[in-house]
């Protein structure tokens with residue numbers, strides 16, 4: 001009887017979809033908490049100000065902004081600068097997103113003012129719209145025309161929200177682009193800009209360096225890790241089905257291991273869940289999952305490690321083993337500047353203390369030290 005029940009349960013489980021998601025923007029059932037942050041962003045966008053959101057990589061910036069913007073029910077467009085190859089491409093992408101919100105027929109009179117007429121074609125199969133500009137035209141002109149169009153199509157009472165994700169890329173797309181963009185934005189009153197990017201990148205420099213055109217451009221908001229209690233509930237609810245006896249303990253161990261990092265917690269939980277489905281008799285699903293992840297990234301970790309210099313390796317090992325950095329082995333100034341560098345490169349993050357960004361890389365380092 002017991003056996004029969006077990007069999008049905010196993011079969012049922014194998015057909016279930018993994019309830020955890022890591023990598024891209026999460027919404028709906030994959031999104032948890034951030035209640036205060038979403039409320040704050042929504043409220044903030046009711047003002048005439050711009051918002052800058054910074055956090056370490058994969059903390060959930062894109063997700064939290066997408067949710068807040070969607071819930072605001074306002075007209076909005078999002079462009080990811082990481083996928084943008086030139087100023088002309090950025091202008092075309094902005095315009096394409098704009099047409100998704102404003103049917104072209106209604107704004108045709110505004111496009112007449114464009115100094116360079118865009119080629120707009122629609123794909124009748126997918127219904128999607130393609131926008132391009134003829135090559136060789138001055139990108140600055142295109143960008144100004146597109147942003148002016150957005151401004152003209154809106155009003156102070158009905159501002160558009162323009163989200164620029166991975167904003168730090170602005171400095172790589174074209175020289176002086178930050179300056180051009182800033183001077184266009186300066187004149188605008190009908191747009192709320194939301195600019196996001198990761199802490200390790202140039203973001204802080206762009207908004208906090210007095211010499212940068214974006215110095216004090218908007219309100220600076222920082223995103224932390226997810227609150228433990230909510231995340232614990234989120235994991236527990238989903239692990240319960242597979243591990244009816246130990247799901248609470250597993251959730252706790254996952255969060256201890258990842259320190260509540262949104263991405264790594266979801267990644268580990270997804271793997272623990274998977275182990276539970278495939279090896280029901282596993283002795284320790286958590287260890288097995290960690291082992292699997294560390295092994296599958298082994299080659300990357302090795303390559304990364306080879307490219308680090310000795311001081312950096314030493315610091316990474318000390319952080320991995322939770323040992324103090326002030327041991328007299330290296331000068332304080334050397335340690336400090338190496339830490340800054342490691343932070344910029346994304347290996348180390350600073351929350352309430354310095355820690356390794358990737359708990360699985362940390363595991364790899366520890367196992368190599370043995």
Ligand SMILES: Nc1ncnc2c1ncn2[C@@H]1O[C@H](COP(=O)(O)OP(=O)(O)OP(=O)(O)O)[C@@H](O)[C@H]1O
Nearest residue numbers: 021022023024032057058059060061062063263266
């Ligand atoms: N509110 C949330 N609830 C649950 N999981 C989340 C949440 N926010 C982020 N995550 C997890 O973190 C992952 C990364 O989220 P997201 O892409 O929004 O972060 P990001 O900060 O924009 O990352 P990047 O630095 O790569 O741009 C998600 O795929 C998900 O696994």
Ligand SMILES: [Mg+2]
Nearest residue numbers: 061062063165
């Ligand atoms: Mg993102």
